[in-house]
Amino acid sequence: MSSSRILPPARRQVQVADLAAHPGVRLEGDPTVTVSSVVLDNRRAEAGDLFAAVPGARVHGASFAADAVSRGATAVLTDAAGARAVRDAGCDVPVLVAEDVRATLGAVAAAVHGEPAAAMRTFGVTGTNGKTTTTFLLDHALRALGRRTGLVGTVESRFGDTVVPSTLTTPEAPELQGWLAAMVADDVDTLSMEVSSHSIAMHRVDGIVFDVVGFTNLSQDHLDFHGTLEDYFAVKAELFGPERARRGVVVVDDEWGARLAREARVPVTTVATTTVDADADWTVQDVETEPGGSRFTLVHRDGRRVATRVALPGGFNVANAALACVMLLESGVDADTLVAALGPEGFDARVPGRMEVLSDAPRVVVDFAHNADALELALSSLRMTTPGRLVVVFGATGDRDRGKRPHMGAVAARFADVVVVTDDDPHSEPPGPIRAEVIAGARAVTGREGPGPEILEIAPRAEAIRQAVLSAAATDTVLLAGRGHETVQEVDGVDLPLDDRVEARAALAARSTGRERTAPTPHDEGDTHA
Numbered sequence: 001m002s003s004s005r006i007l008p009p010a011r012r013q014v015q016v017a018d019l020a021a022h023p024g025v026r027l028e029g030d031p032t033v034t035v036s037s038v039v040l041d042n043r044r045a046e047a048g049d050l051f052a053a054v055p056g057a058r059v060h061g062a063s064f065a066a067d068a069v070s071r072g073a074t075a076v077l078t079d080a081a082g083a084r085a086v087r088d089a090g091c092d093v094p095v096l097v098a099e100d101v102r103a104t105l106g107a108v109a110a111a112v113h114g115e116p117a118a119a120m121r122t123f124g125v126t127g128t129n130g131k132t133t134t135t136f137l138l139d140h141a142l143r144a145l146g147r148r149t150g151l152v153g154t155v156e157s158r159f160g161d162t163v164v165p166s167t168l169t170t171p172e173a174p175e176l177q178g179w180l181a182a183m184v185a186d187d188v189d190t191l192s193m194e195v196s197s198h199s200i201a202m203h204r205v206d207g208i209v210f211d212v213v214g215f216t217n218l219s220q221d222h223l224d225f226h227g228t229l230e231d232y233f234a235v236k237a238e239l240f241g242p243e244r245a246r247r248g249v250v251v252v253d254d255e256w257g258a259r260l261a262r263e264a265r266v267p268v269t270t271v272a273t274t275t276v277d278a279d280a281d282w283t284v285q286d287v288e289t290e291p292g293g294s295r296f297t298l299v300h301r302d303g304r305r306v307a308t309r310v311a312l313p314g315g316f317n318v319a320n321a322a323l324a325c326v327m328l329l330e331s332g333v334d335a336d337t338l339v340a341a342l343g344p345e346g347f348d349a350r351v352p353g354r355m356e357v358l359s360d361a362p363r364v365v366v367d368f369a370h371n372a373d374a375l376e377l378a379l380s381s382l383r384m385t386t387p388g389r390l391v392v393v394f395g396a397t398g399d400r401d402r403g404k405r406p407h408m409g410a411v412a413a414r415f416a417d418v419v420v421v422t423d424d425d426p427h428s429e430p431p432g433p434i435r436a437e438v439i440a441g442a443r444a445v446t447g448r449e450g451p452g453p454e455i456l457e458i459a460p461r462a463e464a465i466r467q468a469v470l471s472a473a474a475t476d477t478v479l480l481a482g483r484g485h486e487t488v489q490e491v492d493g494v495d496l497p498l499d500d501r502v503e504a505r506a507a508l509a510a511r512s513t514g515r516e517r518t519a520p521t522p523h524d525e526g527d528t529h530a
């Protein structure tokens with residue numbers, strides 16, 4: 001079930017006859033009945049709702065229509081099979097019958113809520129990594145520019161004083177459109193949101209034409225859903241068409257970005273952040289790495305220069321900030337006005353669990369890197385600004401993508417001085433063997449220059465964090481990788497409270513109250529269940 005129903009304080013009343021005017025929809029029943037909102041889950045239905053009964057992968061939503069109606073839903077949107085089920089269940093409400101319910105739902109939900117996206121300036125960010133960070137950086141800059149902003153994404157959705165933790169990166173269309181209408185009612189003028197590939201494929205963002213969309217990068221992920229990398233790319237590329245966006249900004253550091261820039265069906269501005277690319281509109285130059293972030297200059301091929309800073313460690317955060325910056329420029333923001341509004345700190349957003357720096361001496365950083373690529377990027381960038389030892393605490397998830405475990409171990413062993421292998425979300429798997437696969441990958445690393453890393457196994461995770469933080473010297477960096485902002489750990493089907501930031505802060509507090517530092521000790525396997 002998705003996170004929370006946020007609706008505007010005053011709702012419009014829309015006749016079902018008006019909704020039947022959408023292509024591929026016909027109406028059975030009384031055309032004068034009105035709806036004031038849309039809901040996808042019967043358990044959340046309220047008076048005046050249109051219940052959208054979607055044929056899902058597991059169940060047809062129409063089997064819950066009678067319950068939705070008993071809770072006050074005044075009409076149902078479904079397909080032909082759903083319509084039969086609704087009638088068979090004896091529901092006497094008008095039924096909007098669509099050829100493809102999901103493909104109709106976004107436009108219908110937008111119409112019920114009065115096309116809220118059209119009343120705001122809208123930024124959408126897609127890509128495998130960096131969506132959350134880039135939307136937070138956009139939101140930060142927009143607020144500095146004096147805009148009243150809304151944000152939708154993996155960590156939370158928010159506007160004004162309303163903040164709701166998320167369950168999906170991009171909510172389903174009924175919830176999303178309700179949120180957007182509530183934002184408009186609260187005078188929000190600019191929206192930054194993450195657009196996952198699932199949301200494009202499942203029509204969650206239908207009904208929105210973004211003013212500017214951005215692409216961060218693409219690497220192997222979500223193939224359980226998309227099948228092939230080619231399909232994954234094709235879905236992301238859909239966002240760069242006139243049905244969904246007016247213009248785009250594409251980071252062309254990887255081949256997928258370069259291809260997207262060629263194939264996009266809306267005008268695209270390109271940004272190269274890692275190499276000087278003569279074909280790119282903007283390139284990132286003069287990067288100066290600092291402990292808490294980086295300074296950089298965006299140089300346009302016509303000679304324009306925009307010098308700013310990102311207050312998050314990591315070369316990839318220069319890419320995220322550069323993307324946010326060019327998206328703002330493409331939306332019409334003047335470069336000098338932007339730089340002045342950002343001030344000397346530049347893009348200074350704190351992104352929960354994304355390169356989040358908890359302390360300086362030792363530097364303790366929490367990051368969401370949960371695959372080998374992201375772990376390598378995080379470690380290599382922290383290495384540059386770590387005078388002492390680089391310590392990493394991480395684990396691999398259970399149940400899925402087993403192949404990545406030794407790779408994560410190998411990356412940690414290549415880039416860190418102390419590798420503390422612990423648990424992530426074991427889900428239904430016993431955690432010990434997962435750790436063993438990670439450790440095997442770490443031990444297999446040979447040919448590293450200098451002394452090899454210290455490899456430790458410590459569980460449960462809270463204890464691994466405690467020991468790593470307590471034993472760190474002031475010049476060390478401790479990276480707590482993989483869980484970012486997450487606050488529960490699933491072990492054997494049970495959700496246990498666990499927040500890396502809370503555990504790390506407790507250990508930092510113990511250090512500052514003068515408790516003696518302890519060295520991590522290898523943990524006895526077999527006594528390690530979380």
Ligand SMILES: CC(=O)N[C@H]1[C@@H](OP(=O)(O)OP(=O)(O)OC[C@H]2O[C@@H](n3ccc(=O)[nH]c3=O)[C@H](O)[C@@H]2O)O[C@H](CO)[C@@H](O)[C@@H]1O[C@H](C)C(=O)N[C@@H](C)C(=O)N[C@H](CCC(=O)O)C(=O)O
Binds near residue numbers: 054056171
């Ligand atoms: C693969 C996928 O995205 N599936 C989504 C899909 O599930 P489904 O087709 O299996 O639905 P179903 O369980 O058969 O139910 C069918 C219909 O009956 C309704 N229902 C069901 C049960 C009930 O008691 N009452 C009821 O009304 C459901 O709301 C649904 O409309 O429709 C459901 C209803 O909205 C979603 O919750 C579900 O997302 C699941 C939870 C999910 O985990 N999605 C992930 C993969 C996802 O979308 N991730 C991306 C980000 C990925 C990333 O970049 O990391 C995201 O945007 O979050």
Ligand SMILES: Nc1ncnc2c1ncn2[C@@H]1O[C@H](COP(=O)(O)OP(=O)(O)OP(=O)(O)O)[C@@H](O)[C@H]1O
Binds near residue numbers: 129130131316375378
């Ligand atoms: N531009 C980037 N390129 C590569 N890796 C990145 C980039 N930005 C962030 N990362 C890494 O990916 C992790 C997730 O970042 P972020 O949450 O911003 O991405 P996301 O696309 O929103 O992913 P998710 O939807 O899983 O949260 C970060 O913790 C960091 O390790």
